[in-house]
Amino acid sequence: MTRYLRLSIMTIGAALSMTAGLAAAGDTVSADKILDALKPKPGATRGLSTGPQQPVDATAKAKETSFVDTLRNRKTRSLSLGERQEIAELAATKPKIDLEIQFDYNSADISKNSVSAVQELGKALSDASLKGSTFVVAGHTDAIGGEAYNQDLSERRADTIKKYLTEKYGLAGSNLVTVGYGKTRPKDPNAPMDPTNRRVQVVNMDTKTAAK
Numbered sequence: 001m002t003r004y005l006r007l008s009i010m011t012i013g014a015a016l017s018m019t020a021g022l023a024a025a026g027d028t029v030s031a032d033k034i035l036d037a038l039k040p041k042p043g044a045t046r047g048l049s050t051g052p053q054q055p056v057d058a059t060a061k062a063k064e065t066s067f068v069d070t071l072r073n074r075k076t077r078s079l080s081l082g083e084r085q086e087i088a089e090l091a092a093t094k095p096k097i098d099l100e101i102q103f104d105y106n107s108a109d110i111s112k113n114s115v116s117a118v119q120e121l122g123k124a125l126s127d128a129s130l131k132g133s134t135f136v137v138a139g140h141t142d143a144i145g146g147e148a149y150n151q152d153l154s155e156r157r158a159d160t161i162k163k164y165l166t167e168k169y170g171l172a173g174s175n176l177v178t179v180g181y182g183k184t185r186p187k188d189p190n191a192p193m194d195p196t197n198r199r200v201q202v203v204n205m206d207t208k209t210a211a212k
Contacts (some may be wrong), residue, residue, distance in 0.1 A: 009062035079179055121161075134205040140183075142197040180207045
């Protein structure tokens with residue numbers, strides 16, 4: 001059976017419903033919708049992101065920025081379990097969107113019918129309003145298959161999205177942090193094998209670089 005990786009982003013996949021942060025299977029989320037979901041907003045995060053943004057004091061913000069800086073230009077497989085957990089905790093309060101992106105069977109190659117979805121993401125992240133922001137591209141799988149297999153697959157697919165965005169849209173690789181979670185963080189814990197859990201989450205960490 002063909003395996004898919006769905007992106008519920010920013011938290012860096014989309015089976016997207018306008019109310020639940022997830023679109024109907026096969027839909028391509030437009031660049032405008034992605035941009036709206038990923039833009040930092042004062043107070044509660046609205047639109048397609050999933051969870052309120054909490055105010056952060058200066059000390060906490062500095063610590064967060066320092067941590068994110070250590071992730072720049074790191075290979076996905078170099079991230080420790082603790083680092084992956086910390087990324088997930090930070091991402092929970094950030095603007096994000098889930099995107100449904102299909103890949104070839106047992107592969108990290110983007111399926112032809114999902115190229116347009118990645119292109120829309122590239123257009124959104126290229127917008128001037130997001131210039132210099134740091135984004136997390138997080139790969140997730142369903143619970144079918146072994147833990148090690150799914151972990152590797154989620155990492156490779158997240159890396160594929162990053163490579164596409166840097167090569168096709170000229171985005172700075174240091175501003176795209178990839179992380180794989182395999183099957184450890186299902187979108188629907190009550191149905192771990194459901195296709196909804198196959199996603200790539202894009203998250204705006206709202207950490208500006210000198211390139212801004």
